[in-house]
Amino acid sequence: MFKNHTYTNRYSMMNAYRPPKRLANIGESATLKAAEKARELRAKGVDVISLDVGEPDFPTPKPIIEAAYRALNDGLTKYSQSQGLIELRDAISDNLRRLYGIEYLPDEIIITPGAKMGVFYALTAILDEGDEVIIPTPAWPSYFDITKFAGGKPVEVMTGENFELFPERIDSSVTEKTKALLLNYPNNPTGVLYDRRDLEKIAEIVERRNLLVISDEIYCRLVYDGEFIPFSKISGMKNRTIIVNGFSKAYSMTGWRLGYICGPKNIVKEILKVQQQTATHPTTFIQKAAVTALKECEKYVEEMVKEFKFRRDIVYKGLREMGFKVQKANGALYFFPNAEDVYSEPEKFSEHLLEKIAVNTTPGAGFGKGYEKHFRISYATSREKIEEAILRMKKFLRLH
Numbered sequence: 001m002f003k004n005h006t007y008t009n010r011y012s013m014m015n016a017y018r019p020p021k022r023l024a025n026i027g028e029s030a031t032l033k034a035a036e037k038a039r040e041l042r043a044k045g046v047d048v049i050s051l052d053v054g055e056p057d058f059p060t061p062k063p064i065i066e067a068a069y070r071a072l073n074d075g076l077t078k079y080s081q082s083q084g085l086i087e088l089r090d091a092i093s094d095n096l097r098r099l100y101g102i103e104y105l106p107d108e109i110i111i112t113p114g115a116k117m118g119v120f121y122a123l124t125a126i127l128d129e130g131d132e133v134i135i136p137t138p139a140w141p142s143y144f145d146i147t148k149f150a151g152g153k154p155v156e157v158m159t160g161e162n163f164e165l166f167p168e169r170i171d172s173s174v175t176e177k178t179k180a181l182l183l184n185y186p187n188n189p190t191g192v193l194y195d196r197r198d199l200e201k202i203a204e205i206v207e208r209r210n211l212l213v214i215s216d217e218i219y220c221r222l223v224y225d226g227e228f229i230p231f232s233k234i235s236g237m238k239n240r241t242i243i244v245n246g247f248s249k250a251y252s253m254t255g256w257r258l259g260y261i262c263g264p265k266n267i268v269k270e271i272l273k274v275q276q277q278t279a280t281h282p283t284t285f286i287q288k289a290a291v292t293a294l295k296e297c298e299k300y301v302e303e304m305v306k307e308f309k310f311r312r313d314i315v316y317k318g319l320r321e322m323g324f325k326v327q328k329a330n331g332a333l334y335f336f337p338n339a340e341d342v343y344s345e346p347e348k349f350s351e352h353l354l355e356k357i358a359v360n361t362t363p364g365a366g367f368g369k370g371y372e373k374h375f376r377i378s379y380a381t382s383r384e385k386i387e388e389a390i391l392r393m394k395k396f397l398r399l400h
């Protein structure tokens, strides 16, 4: 009797879980997976150089850490407003006005647990089942999966040879199901920044086709040449744009998980429901520390950008010397070269770099169909490591 009981329990437990259909098409994060591989090798004692993740190697600026301590000591350890601390929304509003001349009132802003969650909230709040989202590729892999998770269908539209947007291709990909266009510049993985003319062409399509735009501006402070123009600044676009941004990259706060959304009040109201019914709000004392980031840490951002620019130039020079035909990236933390330029098995280039010379990059396949021969190289790590990685790559290419 006892034996039978145990058997039944075990048997039924084996059948109790089946992943729901909603998750069937959702993949693991390609970028996190690549980083994980390097971590495993490192644990085995291999001297891996990580040029994979887009995580600044700088410590979080001291004033932010001290502000977090103070906030903890002051008892900011309780629930707070779901939309986010008003003080932080005010600071974001001031910052956007000061940096870009765009006006967002605090009630048009929601503080989120990271920009990734911001993308999830925004897509959840705008998509009906089966709605299409146009994603210019190559693109940050999470866009595809988050769109599916939110019930939508990602529609990949390839960019041009130098990763420039292709307005005609975007226009001809619009169907009656298209709800939104997802823009990301400076771009992950290409580093490309769009200028006003590019954006105006896109705005014309957005207007004519009656679309919304999710503008992921997480790299907007990491610009080395040219000017970042927020999409909502283009005439007629503010009412159609949901800005997603965050503190991870500009303030080296990846682990703090803090971001924000700005958008038209009617959409923000719906997005807020998603936050209320999931995270409630991001951690209260972290929000308080982020006020210090915006108000007191400009000099840290400037120093970091200067250093990233220097590293970008090292990587660009190194890649050109190896024979890659890459263009100079204007921003973000990456290059996205085509390995076909230099290697006979381009689809395996990234894998071989890790296996043979312990340099970890991210394979291109995850960034969109048609980019299997590319790989992403991040310069978020130190100059010394970047230089060593380039030496290893040059030597590897001489032998293969």
Ligand SMILES: Cc1ncc(COP(=O)(O)O)c(C=O)c1O
Pocket: 054, 113, 114, 115, 116, 117, 140, 184, 188, 216, 218, 245, 246, 247, 248, 254, 258, 259
């Ligand atoms: C394009 C893009 N958007 C969003 C994110 C996520 O940012 P967060 O750390 O704020 O969630 C990343 C992180 O790599 C990114 O590359």
